[in-house]
Amino acid sequence: MIVKPPNNEPLPSDPRHRAGAEAERQMAFYLHRDFASDSALLVINDLRLVDPDQPEYDGRPGVCQIDHLVLHRWGAFIIESKSVTDEVSVRGDGAGGDEWTRRYGRRQYGFPSPIQQARRQGEFLRAFLQRHREHLLGKMPPGLRTLTKLMAGTDQRGFTNMPIQIIVAISDRGKIRRVNGWNEPEIPFRTFVSKADLVPAKIREELGKHKAASSLLGETRGEYGVWSMKAEELPIVAGFLASRHTSPGDEQPCPSAADRTPPAEGSVNSGQTSSASILTGPACKSCGGTRLTAKWGKYGYYWKCLSCSANTSMPTVCPACGAEGNRGKSVRIRKDGPKYFRACQQCGVEELIWTDC
Numbered sequence: 001m002i003v004k005p006p007n008n009e010p011l012p013s014d015p016r017h018r019a020g021a022e023a024e025r026q027m028a029f030y031l032h033r034d035f036a037s038d039s040a041l042l043v044i045n046d047l048r049l050v051d052p053d054q055p056e057y058d059g060r061p062g063v064c065q066i067d068h069l070v071l072h073r074w075g076a077f078i079i080e081s082k083s084v085t086d087e088v089s090v091r092g093d094g095a096g097g098d099e100w101t102r103r104y105g106r107r108q109y110g111f112p113s114p115i116q117q118a119r120r121q122g123e124f125l126r127a128f129l130q131r132h133r134e135h136l137l138g139k140m141p142p143g144l145r146t147l148t149k150l151m152a153g154t155d156q157r158g159f160t161n162m163p164i165q166i167i168v169a170i171s172d173r174g175k176i177r178r179v180n181g182w183n184e185p186e187i188p189f190r191t192f193v194s195k196a197d198l199v200p201a202k203i204r205e206e207l208g209k210h211k212a213a214s215s216l217l218g219e220t221r222g223e224y225g226v227w228s229m230k231a232e233e234l235p236i237v238a239g240f241l242a243s244r245h246t247s248p249g250d251e252q253p254c255p256s257a258a259d260r261t262p263p264a265e266g267s268v269n270s271g272q273t274s275s276a277s278i279l280t281g282p283a284c285k286s287c288g289g290t291r292l293t294a295k296w297g298k299y300g301y302y303w304k305c306l307s308c309s310a311n312t313s314m315p316t317v318c319p320a321c322g323a324e325g326n327r328g329k330s331v332r333i334r335k336d337g338p339k340y341f342r343a344c345q346q347c348g349v350e351e352l353i354w355t356d357c
Helices: 015-035 114-130 142-152 196-214 234-243
Strands: 002-004 042-051 062-072 075-082 087-092 098-104 107-111 164-170 175-178 192-195 292-297 300-305 311-313 331-336 339-344 350-355
Touching: 002 015, 002 234, 015 042, 015 062, 015 075, 015 196, 042 114, 042 234, 062 114, 062 196, 062 234, 075 114, 075 196, 098 114, 114 164, 164 196, 175 192, 192 196, 292 311, 300 331
Parallel strands: 002 042, 075 164, 087 175, 164 192
Antiparallel strands: 042 062, 062 075, 087 098, 098 107, 292 300, 300 311, 331 339, 339 350
16 A cells, blocks of 8 residues: 655756656556555555754754655565666675676776665664554553563563565666675565566565464464554554655744753752653654644643644553553653653653644
């Protein structure tokens, strides 16, 4: 299913940028042809995420641009499209890395590894999702909650171990040369360097491995099938990411999580501070939007979405000790002027979670 179609902007006039855009549209065509009616595979094209909590080296908000993201219950695929009309060569660097060159006519030119580029995108995406996990995923199964709390400090499921596989898609007219028998990495999950028209088949093959390994009688395949999300959570995650797409020039001067959520000086009554998690601005549980305003109601404090008017409860789970609040008990939300704090009576940690602008 196509959650976000590719951009339909006019092709760039610069020849190199034009070739890159054409390669992305070609890959989007193949993904649409194979997955448009498949609800088990959700496709997001031309995804651009902006995250102040993953800043660039100069302090600007971090930016992650993903050509194509395919989500499924057991993980995701990041597809990096490369325009190649002649030949691209890949060789090992002797230390587990990969070196890339492309040929124009009789000359060879080196360029950055798209595999490493996509891996960096994957880590950015993982951290971005992990900080919003409370709004996207549920808790561990009841039988595992106590053990999980003891080991991880919380029974909230997350994205830390989510498989994110890499596929480098070469234009279907290009040629791939694997120097000295170079092969793609296979641990912990298979990476692919492939012609664009072959990518959908490789995705289905890998999806079959994840699905088979996750079944009760399935064959163990390393880390395949270990992580998963529920069927009803998949469209929530996809919708959230699509809603957070930011076109170039559309960045809003919103405060980062670091600006909004660290404990204020003197706000921790017991002298403790929480280091179990780094909070980020919340998102609407319905549409994933971040234009929120804080409110008080019958069941406590909540955020009202200014985009869809849905209500999202302020989370009362302590990230330090995993204690849960129940209508103000054990872990409660308190308001001090424009600031909202989450206070845990069990471990004494109190932290700022929201400030009205």
